[in-house]
Amino acid sequence: MRDKAVVAIAKDPSVDTMVQQVFDALGGAENIIRKNATVVLKPNAGHLGKPGTSVNTSAALVGSVAKAVREAGAGKVIIAEAAAIGCDTMECLEDSGIAEAARQAGVDAILDIKADKDLITIPIRNTRSDIKSIKLPRFLLEAEHIINMPVFKSHASMVFSCALKNIKGVVQDKVHYEMHKTNLAMAMMDIWSVVKADLNIADLIWPAEGFGPHSPVPLDFGCVLASRDPVALDAVACHCVGLDMNRVSYFDNAREAGLGCAEIEDIEVRGKSIKEVYQKMWLPYLDGFDTWPEYEFHTENSCSSCQSLVAFTMEKLKALGEYDKNTDAVICLGTKDEVPDVPKERLILCGNCLKKHRGKGVAVNGCPPSEPHVAWAIVDREDQMDIGPGFRERMHAEEAPWNQFIDGIVAKKRAEKHAAPRPAGDHT
Numbered sequence: 001m002r003d004k005a006v007v008a009i010a011k012d013p014s015v016d017t018m019v020q021q022v023f024d025a026l027g028g029a030e031n032i033i034r035k036n037a038t039v040v041l042k043p044n045a046g047h048l049g050k051p052g053t054s055v056n057t058s059a060a061l062v063g064s065v066a067k068a069v070r071e072a073g074a075g076k077v078i079i080a081e082a083a084a085i086g087c088d089t090m091e092c093l094e095d096s097g098i099a100e101a102a103r104q105a106g107v108d109a110i111l112d113i114k115a116d117k118d119l120i121t122i123p124i125r126n127t128r129s130d131i132k133s134i135k136l137p138r139f140l141l142e143a144e145h146i147i148n149m150p151v152f153k154s155h156a157s158m159v160f161s162c163a164l165k166n167i168k169g170v171v172q173d174k175v176h177y178e179m180h181k182t183n184l185a186m187a188m189m190d191i192w193s194v195v196k197a198d199l200n201i202a203d204l205i206w207p208a209e210g211f212g213p214h215s216p217v218p219l220d221f222g223c224v225l226a227s228r229d230p231v232a233l234d235a236v237a238c239h240c241v242g243l244d245m246n247r248v249s250y251f252d253n254a255r256e257a258g259l260g261c262a263e264i265e266d267i268e269v270r271g272k273s274i275k276e277v278y279q280k281m282w283l284p285y286l287d288g289f290d291t292w293p294e295y296e297f298h299t300e301n302s303c304s305s306c307q308s309l310v311a312f313t314m315e316k317l318k319a320l321g322e323y324d325k326n327t328d329a330v331i332c333l334g335t336k337d338e339v340p341d342v343p344k345e346r347l348i349l350c351g352n353c354l355k356k357h358r359g360k361g362v363a364v365n366g367c368p369p370s371e372p373h374v375a376w377a378i379v380d381r382e383d384q385m386d387i388g389p390g391f392r393e394r395m396h397a398e399e400a401p402w403n404q405f406i407d408g409i410v411a412k413k414r415a416e417k418h419a420a421p422r423p424a425g426d427h428t
């Protein structure tokens with residue numbers, strides 16, 4: 001019989017205590033970390049975001065894990081990250097407080113993977129995306145341990161981001177860009193086939209709900225999860241926050257790639273139970289297309305990435321004052337033999353699944369397309385094939401109305417929460 005995947009859950013006001021507890025639940029840091037080993041900690045520090053914003057992994061958690069692995073006998077401790085395209089890794093590490101926490105923990109190096117010149121090309125065997133090989137820094141490939149340290153957050157084009165998705169941040173911009181042009185979920189699995197983090201420690205201390213990743217709303221959840229199995233960790237995290245993992249398609253990709261265990265009955269949870277820490281998070285991207293009755297959608301055979309992206313798009317249209325102006329649009333996602341017979345400028349074809357119908361409508365390239373492109377296709381009624389000139393400027397110009405819109409939704413949510421009657425028997 002195959003051993004069960006193990007996921008440790010800790011909940012405690014002290015981050016150091018949680019780190020100690022998850023290591024102990026998995027067999028003890030000294031039994032996981034080899035003596036004098038080089039250990040790379042890979043946090044999520046992909047965007048600018050101060051501590052407390054939940055944009056990036058908790059700096060306190062990264063510092064605490066760095067200390068724990070050092071005490072367990074690590075010879076060299078390195079923090080490494082490749083921030084999102086267009087973002088400066090070192091600025092993100094500084095802004096998030098991770099660099100300072102790492103310095104205080106006495107790490108040996110804080111490295112920007114995007115700036116690394118000593119790269120080794122690794123072929124990807126049995127590639128599931130179009131990525132045939134990737135260049136990875138030598139230090140990452142030669143490290144004895146890689147500890148993947150995501151923060152759990154709501155994500156516009158992946159529904160949520162945690163252990164599986166965080167590994168995307170070990171590649172430089174060129175590969176990162178290629179990943180977005182091919183099937184992103186499959187490309188993530190391909191990266192995992194060559195960069196096997198041997199431990200995943202996830203920040204659910206202040207995970208991000210709402211319209212992440214760019215407008216995260218931190219939630220006081222107070223937990224750390226850890227596992228050697230990234231799929232099992234993500235599955236347990238979904239159960240802890242009330243997200244139906246059966247609706248998140250990339251678990252199927254992970255199963256197909258044989259990357260880990262997604263079956264909750266085959267996972268042993270140690271430390272706190274899922275029930276003890278359960279708290280439903282506000283994760284609005286799969287609320288359903290009835291949320292926008294003014295629009296016509298054709299969503300059969302689509303996966304959760306495009307569904308999530310289109311949900312984000314509808315809210316973005318509202319934020320930009322474009323929602324009421326574009327209700328003639330007929331939005332298609334997912335593989336189809338036929339598409340609705342409407343004038344070309346009314347038909348929005350989201351994603352590479354609809355490649356064969358290009359020419360019959362306004363096409364949006366990508367799998368899933370990049371975040372703003374579906375909204376721009378609807379507003380401009382022009383194909384969106386690539387990240388072209390003016391992409392960043394337009395994104396930037398749309399930030400203020402988007403943030404204002406989201407602030408309004410969040411304020412309303414908070415007011416509703418306070419106004420909600422307490423359940424009977426709740427004396428807390």
Ligand code: SF4
Nearest residue numbers: 303306351352353367
């Ligand atoms: S194009 Fe969209 S629906 Fe099709 S596989 Fe890609 S993300 Fe999923």
